[in-house]
Amino acid sequence: MPPAASPEPLRPAHEGRLAANILYFGRLLRAAGLTVGPGVMLDAVTAVEVAGVGTRQDLYWTLHAVFVKRHEDHDLFDAVFARFWRRRAPAEKLMELLSPVAVPRAPEPPKPGQRRVEEAFWGISRPPEVEEQQVSLDARLTASDQDVLRTRDFAQMSAEELREARRRIAALRLPQDTIRTRRLIADPRGARPDFRASLRASLATGGALLPLKRRGPRERPTPVVALLDISGSMADYARPVLHFLHALATRRRVDTFLFGTRLTNVTRALRHRDADAALTEVSRLVPDWSGGTRIATSLRAFNKDWSRRVLAQTPIVLLVTDGLERDADETLAQEMGRLQRSCLRLVWLNPLLRYSGFEPRARGIRAMLPYVDDFRPVHDLASLEALVAALAAPPVPFAGRKLLVAGEE
């Protein structure tokens, strides 16, 4: 890279403290949870060299351009930037602050996401006297201690139970349903001729023969979007269902959202290969485990922020909740309707269905029922097996869905 012809002549960034500071800054961001690889670090130094260090704002957006790769990361970046570049501490001092992070095999305590910035600065095994200061610092960011306790509770579920559930869920034969994509692949029985392959095959014979090759649409497993209620009344069922979703995600695209009082996307966390690690990560992300539930608000949040992003590939939506919503009003029905219209099939899994005499009396349940394509129990392994069988059944066309709903009412 030639030296930048910037109007404000500056020392190249790789000399002096600036480069070192950028590297520390990058490490802080990484510790705070951003994906910062060595390539990005190099980019950052180059970028600052190219842009020249003008105002603080320019430095901010220059580093932002390089480090932030997801809109969601903006706030973390903002927080780290504000603390780091305000501080103007010498690099060595920062290194000192950082060093506890590098202590090998330090037992990692469960920490809610909002604390990550603070922890990136203070390290994990911070001295007790800093602890007090810490409380005053991050009061505005931290989830309540009760949430932490709840999270811990989940992480400590009995190993026996976990092993058994995992073994049996892993042994489930997963559904073989597929949907057609618009991408074409080589297919001897496909409907479309594949000229390119034909011509290549023809050349093998010097052009004497022209064997007709064909292409057809590629099929792939139907994506699944799961909306899982983790309120207090659902606590016993959320865990096995999460295991099920984790197993399902090994074969197909699964987007998982948890909701209690608010909606959390845990898709990335659940992608961890090891189920235990995945579930630990999930519990870490969710502050309102075993709290109350606000179905309408959560569905609205999903429809507004996520539906366009995860429902674009016409997935099956699994809504796992008991539907016990106190403040059920017309918005619940409205959001359910919108959800159903934007997916292939809306399946409601309700553990209350385990009672043989179950009747949909609760207002919430009555408001939601007209908009589901399938209403089934989810309280034991047998019901999970039945779910698998139902998922493998061919999708119901949209017109058919309407009729089904009319029949129920």
Next chain:
Amino acid sequence: MPDRASFPPPSIDATQTLLTGAGYVPDRALATVLHLALRMGRPLLLEGEAGVGKTEVARTLARALGRRLIRLQCYEGLDLAGAAYEWNYPAQMIAIRLAEAAGESDKAEIASGVFSERYLQRRPLLEALMPDPAGPPVLLIDELDRTDEAFEAFLLEVLSDFQISIPELGTVKAEHPPIIILTSNRTREIHDALKRRCLYHWVDYPSAERELEILRARLPQVPQALSRQVVAFVQALRREDLFKVPGVAETLDWAAALVELDAVAVDPALAQDTLGVLLKYQDDIARTDAAAISRLLDEARHAAGRIA
């Protein structure tokens, strides 16, 4: 064709001036990231809601630099043949037959003759790698989120090495890398591997001041007072709890619509009648009833004076 601006622009300010001169009003953040993308020769991924002006960045850049704009509109099922290149099969077959008729029998020779540049049809990606007398073109890969992961994987080679491998022909590499702008509406998450190769910027809804500047730059025929009202109303509308809030494109449409209707000021009836220009979901339109509109207009009236 406009005068060739100096490339790459020497500073962030110069980048900002370059775009403003061509009718796009960028904020400092966008100017910075664009400046970096141009200086570092890296693709730029722009994400943001529909209608905030992501595509327009590429268009303006091409216009301002006097470069060719090559646009690849993404769609589901887009493959190599549609995006990079395709062979001209009928011509190839005729060539084979002619070779046969001429008595050629060397398979390798026929193959190399048939799979040569002559029979190659270039699609946008390959086209963008070709040398251009006006300078490397601006390659716009629009709405990347509409393709599937398989296509993204293919793009990786283009984005980091500015080259495309054609099995029958070899690797085509750009002598001077094109300026690449990718846009995404986030109907799907873009893979990390692709993001890593790009600089990233989230294009947000503009502030009232910037939106007014945009309106002035794009639609100078709209009276000042009306522009102010339009911007203030749209800004107030964006604070409402809507399923899809209007973008800049909708603001421009609405201002143009009001001028068509010979309006000099926004009144409740007019706003009600033209709401479909701003809001595209029935639920949102139903929610924005007469009472809401008069409340929004009140807010807008107070705010309009404050916009510089």
